[in-house]
Amino acid sequence: MTTIAVIGVGMIGSALVRSLVQSKYDGEVIVTDVRPERLSELGMLGVRTASDNKKAASEADVIILCVKPGDVREVLGEIKDEVRSKLVISFAAAIKIDFLKKTVSDAQIVRVMPNIAILVQQSFTACSADPTVAPENKAKIEEILSRLGRFVWVEEEYMDAITGLSGCAPAYLSIILEALTYAGLQAGLPKDIALLAAAQSMVGTGKLVLEAEKHPAAIRDMVTTPGGVTIEGLRVLEKIPIRHAFMKAIEAATAKSRKISEDLADS
Numbered sequence: 001m002t003t004i005a006v007i008g009v010g011m012i013g014s015a016l017v018r019s020l021v022q023s024k025y026d027g028e029v030i031v032t033d034v035r036p037e038r039l040s041e042l043g044m045l046g047v048r049t050a051s052d053n054k055k056a057a058s059e060a061d062v063i064i065l066c067v068k069p070g071d072v073r074e075v076l077g078e079i080k081d082e083v084r085s086k087l088v089i090s091f092a093a094a095i096k097i098d099f100l101k102k103t104v105s106d107a108q109i110v111r112v113m114p115n116i117a118i119l120v121q122q123s124f125t126a127c128s129a130d131p132t133v134a135p136e137n138k139a140k141i142e143e144i145l146s147r148l149g150r151f152v153w154v155e156e157e158y159m160d161a162i163t164g165l166s167g168c169a170p171a172y173l174s175i176i177l178e179a180l181t182y183a184g185l186q187a188g189l190p191k192d193i194a195l196l197a198a199a200q201s202m203v204g205t206g207k208l209v210l211e212a213e214k215h216p217a218a219i220r221d222m223v224t225t226p227g228g229v230t231i232e233g234l235r236v237l238e239k240i241p242i243r244h245a246f247m248k249a250i251e252a253a254t255a256k257s258r259k260i261s262e263d264l265a266d267s
Contacts (some may be wrong), residue, residue: 001027002140005060007053007075009033009042012091013066015118016148021045022121023147030056057082062140064089069264076103083107087137089144093163094260097130097156108133110141113162114148116170123149124166128156150210160261164253172249177202 004020006013009031020029029047033039039049050056057063057079067075069092076088080103088107090100091114100109110133114125125145129138145151154162177198184194208214214222224230 001025002061003028003030003059004062004064004144005030005032005056006064006066007032007056007079008065008067008071009038010066010068011116012114012118013064014038014042015116016064016066016091017042017047018045019118019121019147020144021047025147030060032056053079054082057086060086062087062089062144064091064144066091069093069095069260072100073103076100080104080107087133087140089141093167094160094257095264096159096261097128099261099265101130108137110137111156111159112145113159113167115167118148121147121149123151124169125149125151126154126159126162126166127151128154128159160257161250161254163257164250164255167257168250168253172246173202 004025004027006017006029009017010033013031013033017029017031030050031039031042031047032050032053034051036051039051043049053075063079063083063086065072065075065088072090072092072095076083083104084106086107087110088100088104089110089112091112093113095111097109097111100111101107109130110127111129112125112127114123117123118125125148127141127145129141133141142151177195180198180201181191181195184197185191189197205219208219209216220234224234
């Protein structure tokens with residue numbers, strides 16, 4: 001099996017490692033980080049820990065970067081000799097493939113954008129590959145990403161929009177979830193029941209789209225009857241520009257992601 005080195009085990013990196021362990025990944029996993037306490041915590045899961053990025057990269061077939069965007073250049077510069085011809089997967093937000101190739105021109109680069117639902121293996125993950133990535137390495141990537149949730153291959157030009165949509169979506173949806181919970185409280189429900197009802201309804205609606213292949217408009221129509229309860233609620237919602245608010249939020253987040261990419265490229 002493929003040996004994976006995960007460099008940087010913050011929230012996303014540690015969630016990635018936990019997902020590999022929980023899904024019983026057969027290959028060796030090596031993790032590196034500057035925080036001994038984080039390495040100790042993950043070492044208890046059975047992965048190999050190290051503080052030497054160069055050594056970990058030299059022993060791995062696949063190197064996954066989960067460091068902060070501002071640290072990517074330094075880390076790649078440190079391990080550039082160890083990743084020649086190898087597969088390097090970058091989880092660093094807003095870092096373009098061209099930026100990565102400037103430091104490790106002879107590595108095979110894949111850019112990945114997950115979201116925080118990686119913590120429960122329910123991430124939506126988009127990935128883009130540079131043209132040098134071999135088909136067998138794409139298969140390796142898919143095998144890894146399938147353990148984190150759902151994934152799609154996209155052209156890199158879409159990555160900023162994906163960051164603004166799915167990368168930020170858990171935050172947007174949490175606002176809706178919190179609002180529904182407080183609305184339930186106002187209607188007289190106990191808080192735990194209101195939160196459970198709202199959260200499970202959100203999960204169920206997602207599954208109706210993903211598994212039952214229902215369009216959102218069809219789901220809305222399925223629960224809306226003439227003169228009924230749902231149409232009364234929708235009548236109120238239609239007075240508020242909710243769609244416009246989300247469109248503007250995603251537009252702003254996409255622009256911010258694009259600006260971060262440009263600023264890092266110019267630095």
